Amino acid sequence: MPAFIDTHLLTLLAIILPAIGIGGIALLRNVQAAKIFTLFISLLIFAGSLYLYQQFDGTSAELQFVEKYRWLPDYGISYFVAVDGLSLLLIMLTAFLTPLLVLSLWHAQHNLRALLALLMLLTSGMLGSLIAFDLLLFYIFWEIMLIPMYFIIGMWGGKNKLYATTKFFIYTASGSLFMLVAAIALYGLHYQDSGVFSANLLDLYQLRESNTAQYLLFLGFLLAFAIKIPLWPFHTWLPDAHTEAPTAGSVVLAAVLLKLGIYGLLRFAIPLFPYAVIDFAPFLLGFGVIGIIYGALTAWAQQDAKKMIAYSSVSHLGFVVVGTVSLSLSGGQLSEIALTGALYQMINHGISTGALFFLIGTIYERCHTRMIADYGGLASSMPIFATLLIIATLGSIGLPGTGGFVGEFYILLGAFEAQPFVAVCASFGVLLGAIYMLSLCRRLLFGQCKNKEVKDLTKLEVAYLLPLIILIVLTGVLPEVFLQKTKPSLKHLARNFLSYQLSTLASPTTKQQLAEHGE
Amino acid sequence: MNIPTIGLPFYIYTLPILALLAGSLLLLLCAVSKMLRHPAIIFICTLAFIVTALISCILLPTPDYQVFDGAYVVDSIARFGQILVLTIALCILWFSKESHLHAQFLRGDVCSIFLITLSGMMVMVSSYNLLTIFVGLEIFSLGTYALIGYIKQTQPTQEAAIKYFVLGSFAAAILLFGFAFLYAATGTLDLNAMLAKLPEDNHLATIGSLFAIVGLAFKLALVPCHLWTPDAYEGAPTAVTAFMATTAKAVTILLAVRFLHNITALNTFWLPVLTLFATLSMLVGNVMALVQNSLKRMLAYSSIAHGGYIAIALVALGTKAEAQMLDSTLYYVIAYCIISIGTFALIMRMEDNNRTNIQLEDLTALAKTYPYSAATLAIFMFAFAGIPPTLGFFAKFFVFKAGLAAGLYTLVIVGVVGSAISFYYYLRVILHMYFAPSSATSGSSMHKAHATTAICAIALVATLLLGILLPA
Numbered sequence: 001m002p003a004f005i006d007t008h009l010l011t012l013l014a015i016i017l018p019a020i021g022i023g024g025i026a027l028l029r030n031v032q033a034a035k036i037f038t039l040f041i042s043l044l045i046f047a048g049s050l051y052l053y054q055q056f057d058g059t060s061a062e063l064q065f066v067e068k069y070r071w072l073p074d075y076g077i078s079y080f081v082a083v084d085g086l087s088l089l090l091i092m093l094t095a096f097l098t099p100l101l102v103l104s105l106w107h108a109q110h111n112l113r114a115l116l117a118l119l120m121l122l123t124s125g126m127l128g129s130l131i132a133f134d135l136l137l138f139y140i141f142w143e144i145m146l147i148p149m150y151f152i153i154g155m156w157g158g159k160n161k162l163y164a165t166t167k168f169f170i171y172t173a174s175g176s177l178f179m180l181v182a183a184i185a186l187y188g189l190h191y192q193d194s195g196v197f198s199a200n201l202l203d204l205y206q207l208r209e210s211n212t213a214q215y216l217l218f219l220g221f222l223l224a225f226a227i228k229i230p231l232w233p234f235h236t237w238l239p240d241a242h243t244e245a246p247t248a249g250s251v252v253l254a255a256v257l258l259k260l261g262i263y264g265l266l267r268f269a270i271p272l273f274p275y276a277v278i279d280f281a282p283f284l285l286g287f288g289v290i291g292i293i294y295g296a297l298t299a300w301a302q303q304d305a306k307k308m309i310a311y312s313s314v315s316h317l318g319f320v321v322v323g324t325v326s327l328s329l330s331g332g333q334l335s336e337i338a339l340t341g342a343l344y345q346m347i348n349h350g351i352s353t354g355a356l357f358f359l360i361g362t363i364y365e366r367c368h369t370r371m372i373a374d375y376g377g378l379a380s381s382m383p384i385f386a387t388l389l390i391i392a393t394l395g396s397i398g399l400p401g402t403g404g405f406v407g408e409f410y411i412l413l414g415a416f417e418a419q420p421f422v423a424v425c426a427s428f429g430v431l432l433g434a435i436y437m438l439s440l441c442r443r444l445l446f447g448q449c450k451n452k453e454v455k456d457l458t459k460l461e462v463a464y465l466l467p468l469i470i471l472i473v474l475t476g477v478l479p480e481v482f483l484q485k486t487k488p489s490l491k492h493l494a495r496n497f498l499s500y501q502l503s504t505l506a507s508p509t510t511k512q513q514l515a516e517h518g519e
Numbered sequence: 520m521n522i523p524t525i526g527l528p529f530y531i532y533t534l535p536i537l538a539l540l541a542g543s544l545l546l547l548l549c550a551v552s553k554m555l556r557h558p559a560i561i562f563i564c565t566l567a568f569i570v571t572a573l574i575s576c577i578l579l580p581t582p583d584y585q586v587f588d589g590a591y592v593v594d595s596i597a598r599f600g601q602i603l604v605l606t607i608a609l610c611i612l613w614f615s616k617e618s619h620l621h622a623q624f625l626r627g628d629v630c631s632i633f634l635i636t637l638s639g640m641m642v643m644v645s646s647y648n649l650l651t652i653f654v655g656l657e658i659f660s661l662g663t664y665a666l667i668g669y670i671k672q673t674q675p676t677q678e679a680a681i682k683y684f685v686l687g688s689f690a691a692a693i694l695l696f697g698f699a700f701l702y703a704a705t706g707t708l709d710l711n712a713m714l715a716k717l718p719e720d721n722h723l724a725t726i727g728s729l730f731a732i733v734g735l736a737f738k739l740a741l742v743p744c745h746l747w748t749p750d751a752y753e754g755a756p757t758a759v760t761a762f763m764a765t766t767a768k769a770v771t772i773l774l775a776v777r778f779l780h781n782i783t784a785l786n787t788f789w790l791p792v793l794t795l796f797a798t799l800s801m802l803v804g805n806v807m808a809l810v811q812n813s814l815k816r817m818l819a820y821s822s823i824a825h826g827g828y829i830a831i832a833l834v835a836l837g838t839k840a841e842a843q844m845l846d847s848t849l850y851y852v853i854a855y856c857i858i859s860i861g862t863f864a865l866i867m868r869m870e871d872n873n874r875t876n877i878q879l880e881d882l883t884a885l886a887k888t889y890p891y892s893a894a895t896l897a898i899f900m901f902a903f904a905g906i907p908p909t910l911g912f913f914a915k916f917f918v919f920k921a922g923l924a925a926g927l928y929t930l931v932i933v934g935v936v937g938s939a940i941s942f943y944y945y946l947r948v949i950l951h952m953y954f955a956p957s958s959a960t961s962g963s964s965m966h967k968a969h970a971t972t973a974i975c976a977i978a979l980v981a982t983l984l985l986g987i988l989l990p991a
Binding site for chain 1: 901904
């Protein structure tokens with residue numbers, strides 16, 4: 001059994017455990033039992049991810065924990081999963097959030113078992129997309145994420161849920177279809193080039209297409225990822241989806257789903273089509289900067305607390321995009337610092353925005369309104385809430401001492417080296433971020449007390465919020481601890497993205513076996 | 520011409536068709552006998568003959584066979600088509616037995632027509648001779664017209680039958696006209712021989728192939744030859760709709776595969792036409808489906824759109840005859856049939872005497888009263904839309920791949936845009952079932968129908984697992 005865990009850790013995390021979870025929820029008629037069971041499974045997933053982190057060899061840029069089985073050998077399609085420094089932290093984030101989400105749903109009433117099952121399916125889709133190294137497998141996991149999210153918004157959402165969920169689905173699914181066509185075309189080009197069918201990402205990295213082909217294929221992939229990120233001007237689904245989704249849905253959406261768009265850029269679009277990236281980078285940077293400023297200004301104008309945080313996501317993700325496509329002036333290299341910042345900022349944004357959505361969720365449950373004007377003076381009636389909200393806000397703004405600062409600083413530093421003008425424009429976003437987030441805090445927490453009878457956070461709420469709040473501070477104080485194991489991969493991508501190649505590292509057990517055989 | 524030999528092999532290889540014909544004659548006798556007129560007897564009799572035909576089909580000896588210079592052949596396409604048609608026919612028979620129209624359906628004359636229709640379909644997929652093909656096609660078309668209008672004689676069914684009949688006969692005439700031109704140009708009715716003799720710049724042959732394509736497009740319900748489809752689907756009793764939607768489409772595609780394969784010399788003429796039809800079908804079908812309220816009507820437009828996707832594979836086959844093009848076509852046909860059968864099984868269960876045309880509103884809050892049925896229907900809708908990991912996704916994946924391999928970039932892009940549009944109307948079904956306001960109660964009830972449910976469950980399992988376990 002331990003050997004099985006070592007060799008199949010990723011499958012266990014992304015498929016087997018969630019499947020057991022869904023099966024268990026289906027069998028357990030008792031809601032209480034189903035909740036405890038799901039919590040148990042999600043804790044197992046988290047424990048598994050910790051084990052993954054501990055076993056991960058942080059000195060190598062190669063793929064680890066590789067599992068590869070033939071699936072459709074005639075078509076060169078395989079079940080190929082692995083992890084490297086690019087996906088490690090995102091996997092951790094996903095696995096870390098799942099138990100918190102289950103806890104946050106503890107007192108939800110309506111159809112809870114279905115919600116928990118969908119959550120498990122969503123976890124499976126997210127983890128699966130992060131570990132898949134086969135194009136078809138990736139696409140399948142990528143689309144599987146849509147279905148639970150569609151139901152979560154549609155069944156447990158707010159007033160305008162039908163509009164929001166349909167828009168969400170059509171936007172993202174249409175984007176994915178273009179990616180599908182580009183993926184098939186890429187697969188076909190590889191066949192023309194080498195005479196062998198292969199959807200294996202490592203084989204596809206070695207393909208060097210003509211520039212025209214790269215442009216078209218890149219656009220196909222970019223469309224899917226840009227919608228998911230969401231990059232301005234493809235962001236319009238996000239405020240609706242975020243606002244109408246139930247708290248847990250907003251948290252997953254903000255914390256992980258959006259990150260998968262960036263992850264897609266890092267894993268697929270950039271290394272597969274480097275020359276297209278070089279030529280499109282000015283546009284991407286431009287869209288990123290517009291997203292930063294536009295998102296911030298729009299957030300400032302919002303009356304609805306959830307909508308404000310949703311637009312702040314557009315702004316923050318703009319930063320991440322800028323960090324992702326910052327090319328150094330010398331050309332041929334991505335800025336490693338900016339890339340590191342982008343990866344780190346993804347994690348920070350996931351944690352702080354997740355915490356913010358949770359917090360807004362708690363007051364929404366008490367007062368059933370999202371309008372900022374309906375609140376006031378919560379600091380006196382809900383002191384714990386006020387404390388946590390302020391820490392989460394500071395994390396979101398990027399105050400020194402929180403992870404947000406490290407991420408934004410790295411991004412701006414890298415971007416400044418590469419494109420000073422972009423960095424200057426982007427830094428306005430930091431300023432605007434402070435303005436609208438602090439004004440949100442002020443309007444909710446201070447002033448005349450409009451919500452005197454509201455009870456403060458319960459122990460359970462504190463239990464699922466506290467880990468996030470602690471992480472906001474930890475990521476700010478000890479960035480090296482988190483970033484250490486991702487560095488080789490990021491360096492490899494930044495330096496060699498024009499001729500990106502990946503190889504697989506033997507898993508710890510195989511290494512052990514090799515050692516035993518004296519090799 | 521060789522002298523045809525009718526020996527034992529002939530009877531063995533034609534046993535499935537002979538069984539169906541014998542059955543239909545026997546059922547006619549049952550219809551006039553007072554004693555044998557009982558529905559149960561009719562049912563068992565029909566079932567027995569279809570099962571006999573199916574078993575003899577499966578057990579046909581492995582070497583391929585042909586007789587009368589290719590007028591009747593048993594090759595891989597024929598075997599595939601025959602088994603598919605008979606399997607679906609079994610499902611349809613159980614559907615009709617458990618539908619509210621079972622008394623009308625299980626009559627000797629109706630079942631006799633049903634078996635004759637099946638035999639026509641089977642002849643059509645098992646021939647290289649244009650004349651035989653046409654006879655098979657006419658037998659099955661006439662049978663279908665009758666089944667639509669004869670089972671339940673109300674105004675909508677009559678309208679559907681007449682509309683389909685008039686337009687269908689017109690299309691058959693065009694098809695026959697095309698065959699005649701091809702014959703005039705080459706002097707042979709045999710498709711294989713035709714390939715060798717087809718001159719490139721012969722106007723007769725060009726016109727003939729175009730006419731034939733239009734005739735086939737009508738049967739496939741490709742835009743602009745689709746006008747009969749929504750009315751026929753909506754008006755026909757649902758069991759017959761399911762029958763039309765699956766078998767009729769499948770055999771026509773098999774015929775198209777056989778036919779197009781053999782007029783590749785002329786593909787500069789007919790490929791653009793078929794490309795145009797495919798493009799229009801995917802766009803018009805998907806856009807029109809957006810505004811439908813009747814579930815069957817929506818499925819009709821969706822079937823037009825799916826016809827368009829299959830046409831991508833057919834165009835790919837015409838551009839570049841490779842094994843993967845044929846595989847992707849057949850795979851799509853199987854996938855489409857399985858998903859359709861499952862969907863229609865659920866619709867059948869919702870229907871009763873008062874409600875024969877299920878509207879989207881009837882599905883409101885179905886998830887509350889019938890969680891399993893709603894979940895199943897939702898999965899079928901996702902499968903139609905082509906969301907992984909369902910069978911529908913793999914079918915679309917292979918078709919798009921075949922299209923790109925043949926260099927049909929525009930068609931594939933149109934297909935993608937069409938699929939994107941289609942998400943909306945497939946989601947509407949789910950929207951009604953799941954996202955109704957909590958005060959709404961479901962107005963519909965589902966009657967108990969064990970076999971229909973079982974078929975639906977098999978289709979569900981196939982939809983979910985077939986894609987992952989065994990593509991192509």
